[in-house]
Amino acid sequence: MKYFNPNQTQVFHALFHSDENVLIGSPTGSGKTIMAEFAMLRAFKLRPYMKIVYVAPMKALAKERLKDWMKKFSDSDLDKEVIELTGDYTPDMDTLMKADILITTPEKWDGISRNWKNRAYTQRVCLVIFDEIHLLG
Numbered sequence: 660m661k662y663f664n665p666n667q668t669q670v671f672h673a674l675f676h677s678d679e680n681v682l683i684g685s686p687t688g689s690g691k692t693i694m695a696e697f698a699m700l701r702a703f704k705l706r707p708y709m710k711i712v713y714v715a716p717m718k719a720l721a722k723e724r725l726k727d728w729m730k731k732f733s734d735s736d737l738d739k740e741v742i743e744l745t746g747d748y749t750p751d752m753d754t755l756m757k758a759d760i761l762i763t764t765p766e767k768w769d770g771i772s773r774n775w776k777n778r779a780y781t782q783r784v785c786l787v788i789f790d791e792i793h794l795l796g
Contacts (some may be wrong), residue, residue: 674698709785
């Protein structure tokens with residue numbers, strides 16, 4: 660990518676150079692996934708041993724993100740472990756602890772993050788990304 664689009668340019672500083680919470684409301688195709696990746700890259704840089712949670716409203720979107728981020732983050736120089744947590748698949752505790760990026764659905768994240776004070780993998784989350792938040796009821 661040579662250039663960011665105007666929306667990405669506008670939010671870059673907040674996502675890559677600050678720890679502020681950000682809500683992005685932008686049309687489909689405006690590059691929101693890339694915007695989320697700005698925050699992810701900051702987290703990797705500043706907190707390399709922490710986890711990122713990506714919450715997708717449906718399994719199909721979770722699987723799409725898994726495929727994309729496996730290429731970008733696992734099968735690259737970043738060498739980050741990306742796992743899926745949906746109704747179809749729940750990894751064991753060792754896998755959860757080794758994962759850098761957890762891709763999940765709201766229902767699954769709700770289930771595994773309850774009693775979070777007693778679960779080490781939830782205590783190591785430094786970034787949560789909700790995609791298509793308007794679809795969550």
